[in-house]
Amino acid sequence: MVTENGMTPRPSLRIERATPAAVAAEGLARRFGRRWVLRGIDLTVEAGQIVALTGRNGSGKTTLLRLVASVLRPTRGTVSVFGFDTRREGAEVRPLVGLLGHSAGLYDDLTAGENLVFAQRMAGRRADGALISAVLDRVGLAPFEFERVRGFSAGMRRRLGLARLLLRPPRLLLLDEPYASFDEDGIDVVNAFATEIRAQGGAVLLSTHDLSRAALVLDRRLHIVDGQIVESSELRGPTLAGGRA
Amino acid sequence: MNAELTRIGAIVWKDLTAERRTKANFNAVVFLAGLILLLFGFAIGTEQASMQPIAGGVIWLTVLFSGTLSFNRSYEQELENGALEMLLLYPGDRRSLFVGKLLANLLFVLLVEVVMLPTAALLYNLPIWTFLAPLSVVLLLGTIGFVTLGTFYAAMASRLRAREVMLPLLLFPMLVPLLVGAVQATGGILNGDIMGSTWWWVRFLFVFDVIFFVAALFAFEYVIED
Numbered sequence: 001m002v003t004e005n006g007m008t009p010r011p012s013l014r015i016e017r018a019t020p021a022a023v024a025a026e027g028l029a030r031r032f033g034r035r036w037v038l039r040g041i042d043l044t045v046e047a048g049q050i051v052a053l054t055g056r057n058g059s060g061k062t063t064l065l066r067l068v069a070s071v072l073r074p075t076r077g078t079v080s081v082f083g084f085d086t087r088r089e090g091a092e093v094r095p096l097v098g099l100l101g102h103s104a105g106l107y108d109d110l111t112a113g114e115n116l117v118f119a120q121r122m123a124g125r126r127a128d129g130a131l132i133s134a135v136l137d138r139v140g141l142a143p144f145e146f147e148r149v150r151g152f153s154a155g156m157r158r159r160l161g162l163a164r165l166l167l168r169p170p171r172l173l174l175l176d177e178p179y180a181s182f183d184e185d186g187i188d189v190v191n192a193f194a195t196e197i198r199a200q201g202g203a204v205l206l207s208t209h210d211l212s213r214a215a216l217v218l219d220r221r222l223h224i225v226d227g228q229i230v231e232s233s234e235l236r237g238p239t240l241a242g243g244r245a
Numbered sequence: 246m247n248a249e250l251t252r253i254g255a256i257v258w259k260d261l262t263a264e265r266r267t268k269a270n271f272n273a274v275v276f277l278a279g280l281i282l283l284l285f286g287f288a289i290g291t292e293q294a295s296m297q298p299i300a301g302g303v304i305w306l307t308v309l310f311s312g313t314l315s316f317n318r319s320y321e322q323e324l325e326n327g328a329l330e331m332l333l334l335y336p337g338d339r340r341s342l343f344v345g346k347l348l349a350n351l352l353f354v355l356l357v358e359v360v361m362l363p364t365a366a367l368l369y370n371l372p373i374w375t376f377l378a379p380l381s382v383v384l385l386l387g388t389i390g391f392v393t394l395g396t397f398y399a400a401m402a403s404r405l406r407a408r409e410v411m412l413p414l415l416l417f418p419m420l421v422p423l424l425v426g427a428v429q430a431t432g433g434i435l436n437g438d439i440m441g442s443t444w445w446w447v448r449f450l451f452v453f454d455v456i457f458f459v460a461a462l463f464a465f466e467y468v469i470e471d
Contacts, residue, residue: 071333073470095336103327109263121255122335124248148266157326164331 020083022203027077055224061207098170104161108150175206256345278311301432316399386450387427397461
């Protein structure tokens with residue numbers, strides 16, 4: 001549970017497999033060109049936790065989320081998700097993870113509904129029209145099911161990205177600035193989804209500049225400066241209200 | 246296996262649906278192909294005697310130059326809204342992404358050829374209708390090899406900054422053996438030599454396709470990750 005760099009006890013592989021943490025990173029580092037964006041992150045997120053990453057722009061929050069999601073390869077160190085190494089066991093990691101990034105990863109020339117049909121089929125399932133309608137309704141996009149995404153606002157795109165995650169709720173939910181572009185209703189949907197994942201024994205790792213939005217749901221906060229975790233604090237949601245990163 | 250087929254089908258459906266709605270890529274590629282054929286005509290002359298011996302080369306260079314445009318576009322739409330990252334996050338075998346992209350690109354380039362070939366026949370007075378069946382086999386085999394390498398190198402170039410420039414620089418040298426084989430086979434057929442050396446080149450194209458398809462399939466995961 002201790003998360004500062006160099007202070008995390010390193011359990012053996014056998015113990016990790018028996019009681020795997022949702023996220024376990026050891027000495028995680030990533031370089032882009034000559035610039036080290038992450039400089040040796042030791043991190044543990046237990047199942048049943050919602051953890052916020054805070055820090056200034058460029059501190060490495062997004063890179064950390066992408067490494068955990070297995071869409072980036074670490075330059076050094078390791079990261080595992082529920083006991084599966086993201087580098088060697090990516091195929092096992094991917095079904096467990098859902099990511100809502102800065103860009104929602106949608107196709108402009110498909111309709112909202114078609115984007116979700118594509119997501120279902122890419123998950124290896126048949127398209128389920130009733131489920132698609134239900135998740136679009138939950139994120140407030142039901143009236144736009146048959147409209148092309150090209151005309152959507154930034155907030156609508158984020159909602160549709162969230163709807164895609166609702167189709168197949170992951171065990172580990174990764175949210176990059178989840179409150180950006182959302183109105184109050186959207187923020188409520190995000191927080192409700194995060195608490196559902198936690199209640200089901202999953203975990204949520206989110207990056208944010210605005211802790212007040214996440215205040216009611218957070219369990220822990222990790223502060224990143226220049227690619228290193230410099231502060232870890234246990235939180236109990238309501239006491240944080242109004243606080244900022 | 247069924248899940249992987251579903252994924253492959255999803256990518257083909259998505260790419261072709263997006264293309265059908267915009268037609269931007271298809272129109273541009275067909276226009277470029279027509280333009281290249283015309284320019285060759287101006288440069289070489291359209292008399293049958295001067296054109297027939299090099300018709301195979303003209304056809305395949307036109308396919309190469311115009312088809313390369315479509316490969317860039319194929320990954321551009323994945324990069325536009327961060328969709329490539331989402332694609333990489335879906336469960337299942339990432340080789341399905343490659344096969345799906347390959348099939349979508351193959352259908353696209355074959356469709357371009359359906360328009361381009363009669364245009365070439367018209368411009369250069371080529372006897373394509375007489376040799377349609379063997380010519381189709383060579384076109385299909387050559388296009389499969391071309392699209393396999395094009396899809397693979399476009400995935401690699403999608404991770405690079407100057408991807409539009411890098412794709413031809415990476416792709417064209419690798420296509421030299423395919424180009425030689427396809428040009429020889431096409432030229433042989435158009436000159437009426439179907440059973441001679443042409444058959445050897447057809448078998449060469451088949452072997453090329455198999456080798457590079459298998460190699461690209463297994464290397465794809467390493468080039469598509471960041």
